[in-house]
Amino acid sequence: MEDVDIAHRLKRSPNGKKYILLRFKSRMTRNRVLRQSKLLRAKGVFVREDLTPLPPKS
Structure with a gap:
């Protein structure tokens, strides 16, 4: 849990899959x-x- 900055659970997709978006701290x-x-x-x-x-990179 200390590695995850924020997490969002998305609405269930039409095919029944559950998606979760994660943003890591590093x-x-x-x-x-x-x-x-x-x-x-x-x-x-x-x-x-x-x-x-x-x-x-420039």
């Missing part, structure tokens, strides 16, 4: 969760990142 934690997404998928948890990409 980018390192988020990256660690994204790297472990294959292991989480085996347990029925699907991780997606639908964010705007970071701007290129």
Whole structure:
């Protein structure tokens, strides 16, 4: 719980799935969760990142 900044539960989708949006306190934690997404998928948890990409470094 100390790694999550905020969480939102979304309305149930038409196909019956429940979605939860999470915002992590640190980018390192988020990256660690994204790297472990294959292991989480085996347990029925699907991780997606639908964010705007970071701007290129100047």
